[in-house]
Amino acid sequence: MESLLPIFFAFIAGTGHAFEPDHLLAVGNLISRRDTLGLALRDGVYWGLGHTTMLVVVGSVILLSRATFLQSSYFEAVVGLMLVAMGISRLLGWKRPISLKPTRYPHRLAYTVGLLHGLAGSGALVLLVMSEIRKPTLGILYLFIFGVGSILGMFIVAGLCSIPFTKRMRINRSLQFSAITLSSVICILYGGRMIYENVKW
Template structure:
């Protein structure tokens, strides 16, 4: 492989790592790892996001480079709008999880009564316990990575087409780019999860507050992104 191509692939890896730092990527993964109780699981979130992200980029590469199919701008914008919806959903579900962990309803029976009733109560910090209320399938890092990959495929294909000289080289560039973005997200998810992992063990009240903050940021980012994309689509 010639030196020029090696330089292009090396640049693709670095660009992929930088791509992982895009605000919508960081916000999405940060919201997911807000539930993490271990660095290992948080790191796995970054890797799974990278696999999903790379898979859709590679599929787009096959269509564009292999079959000569162009990605319409409206489809690219629609996928970016979908990213905004994903951020909104992640934020809302995280905030919902905070509220569910904060207030619970339990059915109690009393010896002096023949009927049961619902009892609402707040959990103290020492009484916090886990509940599986969130539909995890819609918070899958791989699925979210796939949506991000589709949203960014149009811009990447333009970069690839202007950089490489053959479809095979273009697909190789996409794979290297994907490896770079996966490596970058692995680092980001691990670093971002540290406050959540530490507070989950030693300061559960703080953990709930920073999880609430992460969810709120995700909601705001999703709404702003959808507004901007909608304005661009109507322009």
């Protein structure tokens, strides 16, 4: 019973995990390109699915093999680089229409961003799980439930962050430019900090 206690809290922990700064910045950058709540919410869900996919896959490898080679600060640096690229891309393309043309896979960018976040955070999370749960199968179950919680958390985040960019709440052009510029600059600065702190210069 004692080993099951962490699993009971996995969903809550996963929901809170979605509110970490780098997650908020990345998904906020993504949904600022959407003009409907539905598209923004789906971006949040796809981010969570990508995040959960990578957590479960990488976490299972580490738990089952006790490998530690997948735990690297360079994964965090890659996420930082991604944030910088997303911020620059949003600044350069802010004048384009917010609505994106329909594609066969309209949310693949959100899923990919979630995959990268899952890769960066999997090592530390698995170490925490290994310290609390001895059975690999229970550890994998924890990661899955944690991931489901992160999907819910990012669904909430996407809904809240999308409000200023929906058609009904469309702000004027100057305020829109200010909001996009501020969020993009913060995204770039935070990403740069992640790179600086996780690369051995």
